Amino acid sequence: MEKVLGKLNEEEFQAYLKQIRELAEGPFEEIQKEVEVTNKFPQEFFDLAIENDLYRCSLPVKYGGFGLTPKQIFKVQEEFSRGPGGMRMHLHYAMDLNWRILDDFGSEELKAEYMDKFQDKTFFTCFALTEAEAGSGADIKTRAVKDGDNYIIDGEKTLISHTDCCEAAYVIAVTDPDAPKEKRLSAFLVPVNTPGYEIVPMPHMMGCRGAGHAGLRFTNMKLDKKYLLGKEGDGLHIAMHSLGVSRAHIAVSNLGMSQRMLEMTIKRAKDRVTFGKPLVKRQAIQQAIADMGTEIYALRQIVYDIANDYEAGKNIDMKASMAKLHSINTVKLVSDYCLEIFGGIGYFEDNPYGPVERLYRDCRAMWLEEGPRTVQRLTASRELIKNGGVY
Template identity: 60%
Template structure:
């Protein structure tokens, strides 16, 4: 679906209202229970927040990335756990199945994503190794079945998902070149178990878990793409997700900036509002500059994706710059707020919770070191040229 500029603006404003009113109202309970209540799913379903990018044929709005990113920015102003869930729901959740799944699996599941009745999870990371070619989970072909064994960790949404995208080593001698395969694995299969992880500092409600695979058997039609293409499928899917993490940084940073300005106008020291002090004005100018630059980078990346071009380098740059932005902007906001910003439930805005939520962005879809490596490779190959 191609929205007009006014339709997109209206959708963004509506989404902001839903996020900062309806969804925010649920967060105090979630901070205590660490679980999304039924009302969360009802609100998201009613406002099609699970289906912004989902193709129209499956009940979604079918937004392009360039139109989705402004809406996602509004979502990312809100509670971090909900942001984490909705960012995934509009990307990795359905896209890998749609692009690489068998027709049998697509016929069974693609119509279930729009309502939020069915979620997947992205089971890549493993304990005691990196997130990539050095994974230890294995899949061995035995007759007509693939038998999977291994352990995954730090996997989001395991408490609400019904299936996992799993990559496993299928040829130990190849690894990086054709030795890793992706699978679609239902969580109700024998040998598939999930254990909850300890609660996180922030982003509460987005349940994380350990996944254990003990002789889990799947058919050939549960292979995603072709045998040996798993690493490429997962890394390609991660590119857009990394750019979406940049949008997550942007949404939080924009709200931090707004809260900082409002607090600086209201807070008086020595008979003078903080907003009148040049040092504070300079902080606000720096915050605004970073927010503007990040938004510009992200929209350029979105346009490139919609044109069918590779965004691997720019997606990593987006996340890398996004982390730097939200770190600087959140620190400045807290400094402007003063001690009251460190307290829960302060009357000026959820700065304390937002500050905790922001720190999860350091690790989602790979840390800064990984983003630098990913961005450096094409820069070096092209002699520093950026298209």
């Protein structure tokens, strides 16, 4: 597109959303048949994402992007989330954290070197926080020890997405183990060609195939101090801020998947006849569809309320945790009803109505991405108690 997408009128923007939906439910679905077996995205996926501006659209105009607002970004994500889960996982990261962490916390030197390379995936990142023996982030074990103008980093990360297609990793590590937990950690941008950087393969996941999950191992890895993000001790703040944003994106992802499953369910219920009567005419099915629609409607209101707050520059951490929590409950209810109403045909891979079986598997990743429901409740309750119940 020649125009700045953020300045398109509503009709033009709706046309772009339609383009992304057709991409997600058409070419992406065809590519996914191969990905389900290989667990790796072919180059065709990246080419289509570039061709359809899915790396560029959320970037600020000054970096060659379209300057979409948060609300517009969420709408684009809702559309591509109707497609394969691994591609959704990749693109939801591309919409924000991929470039925003560097834009928000990187030095002017790093931004000048990398920011305009995000627009066509010349530069892509992964976010390396999770460790096998750590919990919320404050207790991670990876160490970064200052050594003159460098840091020496040792440690291991696990369950890291996009390790197979990134040029750098955002790494959270301990720089001062004796400091209060709020200041123990620091964040770094680590190029993948840094000596001592190693990718550790992991088994295939239940769903979201192709998203490049692996472990990362750092062994005596020497990193120039220019790659420090923010200041020493800012790591926990950077990680928690990033997780808050990503949780909102996960809620949008669940919204897109749930909406597609609702539409497939209604079509199937209209077509399937038992004892001379379409399922959709049966009261029990109508009640299930009403429950699905009600939860999706509520989730959509939550998601776009967060978008308004995000655009206004407000802290969204509490609402993002609430949104993720509600979205998990929503996609669970919707996917369970969807499979139940489809019956046996929904349990098979090749389904003329759509990928019910795969969507059912894909959405289960949402229980775990950016923290399970218990973590979301802790985050939300902490803020509610601090604010006296005021939103």
